[in-house]
Amino acid sequence: MKRILTGIKPSGKVQLGNYFGMIKEVVALQDKYEVFLMIADLHAQTVPYQPQELKFWTYELASSLLALGIDPKKTILFRQSDVPAHLYLYWILGCLSYFGELQLMHEFKEQAERYKKQGVGVGIFMYPVLQAADVLIYNADLVPVGQDQVQHLELTRELARRFNKRFGRIFKIPEIYLKEETAKIMSLDDPSKKMSKSLPEGCLEIFAEEKEIRDKIKKAVTDSGQEIKYDPQNKPGISNLMIIYKYLTNKTLVEIEQEFSGLGYGDFKEKIIEAFFDYFRTSREKKKKIKKEKVEKILNQGAKKANKVAEENLKRILKIVGLR
Ligand code: ATP
Ligand code: MG
Numbered sequence: 043m044k045r046i047l048t049g050i051k052p053s054g055k056v057q058l059g060n061y062f063g064m065i066k067e068v069v070a071l072q073d074k075y076e077v078f079l080m081i082a083d084l085h086a087q088t089v090p091y092q093p094q095e096l097k098f099w100t101y102e103l104a105s106s107l108l109a110l111g112i113d114p115k116k117t118i119l120f121r122q123s124d125v126p127a128h129l130y131l132y133w134i135l136g137c138l139s140y141f142g143e144l145q146l147m148h149e150f151k152e153q154a155e156r157y158k159k160q161g162v163g164v165g166i167f168m169y170p171v172l173q174a175a176d177v178l179i180y181n182a183d184l185v186p187v188g189q190d191q192v193q194h195l196e197l198t199r200e201l202a203r204r205f206n207k208r209f210g211r212i213f214k215i216p217e218i219y220l221k222e223e224t225a226k227i228m229s230l231d232d233p234s235k236k237m238s239k240s241l242p243e244g245c246l247e248i249f250a251e252e253k254e255i256r257d258k259i260k261k262a263v264t265d266s267g268q269e270i271k272y273d274p275q276n277k278p279g280i281s282n283l284m285i286i287y288k289y290l291t292n293k294t295l296v297e298i299e300q301e302f303s304g305l306g307y308g309d310f311k312e313k314i315i316e317a318f319f320d321y322f323r324t325s326r327e328k329k330k331k332i333k334k335e336k337v338e339k340i341l342n343q344g345a346k347k348a349n350k351v352a353e354e355n356l357k358r359i360l361k362i363v364g365l366r
Contacts, residue, residue: 043074043075043076044074044075044076044183044184045075045076045077045078045180045181045182045183045184046068046071046075046076046077046078046182046183046184046185046186046219047077047078047079047080047176047177047180047182047185047216048064048068048077048078048079048080048185048186048187049079049080049081049082049085049122049173049176050064050065050079050080050081050082050103050107051081051082051083051085051086051239052081052082052083052086052096052099052100052102052103053086053089053091053099053239053240054099054239054240054242054245054247055102055106055239055242055247055248055249055250056103056106056107056110056239056247056248056249057237057238057239057245057246057247057248058227058237058245058246058248058286059188059226059227059236059237059238059245060188060239061110061248062224062227062286062289063187063188063189063221063224063225063226063227064186064187064188065107065110065111065112066110066224066289067186067219067221068112068117068186069110069111069112069113071184071186071219072112072113072116072117073116075183075184076118077116077117077118078117078118078120078180078182078348078351079107079112079117079118079119079120080120080121080122080176080348081100081103081104081119081120081121081122081341082122082176083096083100083121083122083123084122084123084128084129084172085122085169085172085173086099087165088153088163088165088166088169089153089157089163089166089240090157090160100121101334101337101338104119104337104340104341105329105332105334105337106248106249106329107119108328108329108332108337108340109249109325109326109328109329109332110248110325111325114340114343114344118344118347118348119340119341119344120341120344120345120347120348121341121344121345122176124341124344124345124348124349125179125345125348125349125352127179127349127352127353127355127356128172128175128176128179128352129172129175130356130359130360131175131178131179131356131359132168132171132172132174132175134175134205134359134363135171135174135175135178135201135205136168136171138201138204138205138208139171139197139201143197143200144167144168144170144171144197145167147170147193147194147197148190148193149166149169149170149190149193149194150166150167150169150170153166154166154167170193170194170197170198171197171201173191173194173197173198174194174197174198174201174202177195177198177216178198178201178202178205178213178216179352179355179356180348180351180352180355181212181213181214181355182214182216183214183216183217184216184217184219185198185216185217185218185219186219186220187218187219187220187225188220188224188225188226188227188236189220189225189226189236190226190236192218192220195216195218196218198216199215199216199218202214202215202216203215209362209363210362212358212359212362223285223288223289224285224289227282227285227286228278228282229241229243229244229245230244230245230246230258230259230261230262230263230282231243231244231261231262231263232244232263233263233278233279233281233282234278244258244263245258246258246259246286246318248322248325248326249326249329252319255315255318255319256315259311259314259315259318260311260315262279262283262311263279264279264280264283264307265277265278265279265280268306268307270284270298270299270302270303270305270307270310271299272284272295272298272299280307280310283310283311283314284298286314287310287313287314287317290314290317290318290320290321291317291321301313
């Protein structure tokens with residue numbers, strides 16, 4: 043059975059981009075693949091955070107994933123920090139990485155800009171290497187991600203090749219799994235930026251209060267003109283809303299254009315609100331019933347399974363690099 047590894051940071055509430063870019067794909071793939079889904083708590087430490095919040099977001103995220111259809115009988119859901127082998131491989135791969143190539147990472151450049159006053163931590167610089175270790179320690183075949191992670195995954199592939207060439211063939215070169223249309227859901231308050239849970243303003247959080255969701259959709263930035271037409275170049279706001287509506291309703295873009303022909307942005311937004319609640323109603327109800335004790339149990343079981351695979355691979359790696 044082919045293996046998947048992917049992850050999500052406990053850095054805030056799950057947003058629509060996380061769902062359409064990654065979670066929905068994993069839910070669909072968990073029947074056919076062996077899935078390792080990691081709550082990337084070590085990655086969440088790369089920017090300033092509060093210890094109690096990190097703990098809270100970890101449980102919040104795990105219960106959101108379960109409510110959205112991640113099935114712990116099929117998917118190994120675990121906390122990254124529960125599997126120390128990731129950090130061991132991180133060091134080994136770090137010694138193979140070049141300063142220059144890490145400096146080119148878009149996310150590093152963005153975060154370096156954002157935190158330049160406070161000082162830019164080494165963690166945010168090195169985090170693509172840890173991400174490579176996350177994938178390679180399981181020898182994953184496939185990594186479902188959104189568009190923003192493609193550059194990091196290219197680095198993962200490069201580090202796997204470099205390692206194999208230097209020490210001997212141990213790693214598979216993982217494939218990037220990405221759905222073009224949903225790989226980059228844009229922010230509702232600025233359609234030139236991707237939606238991110240750490241930027242809550244333009245972010246549609248799936249489990250937010252009903253009023254907040256309504257208000258955010260109503261306030262979503264639209265474009266000049268009145269037509270509901272798919273044109274990402276000239277109408278980035280409306281086109282982003284059309285992609286969201288398309289995947290909430292399973293309609294085609296042509297059907298959507300026809301549905302709203304002669305109608306205005308306000309009518310369109312009302313329909314998006316309706317479609318959002320129809321789509322997520324069951325998950326939103328399910329999440330309220332998930333108890334912390336259950337989440338804890340699932341994460342502990344996940345950690346055991348993940349450790350078993352990761353430790354086995356680590357043994358082979360330590361041997362081939364000359365540490366054992
Ligand atoms: P943060 O702001 O803390 O980085 P995030 O919303 O970007 O949070 P991540 O935990 O970094 O979420 O990413 C989890 C997964 O969701 C990754 O596979 C990422 O590519 C995907 N993803 C994140 N944002 C979007 C988006 N706007 N559209 C599609 N996929 C996305
Ligand atoms: Mg992110």
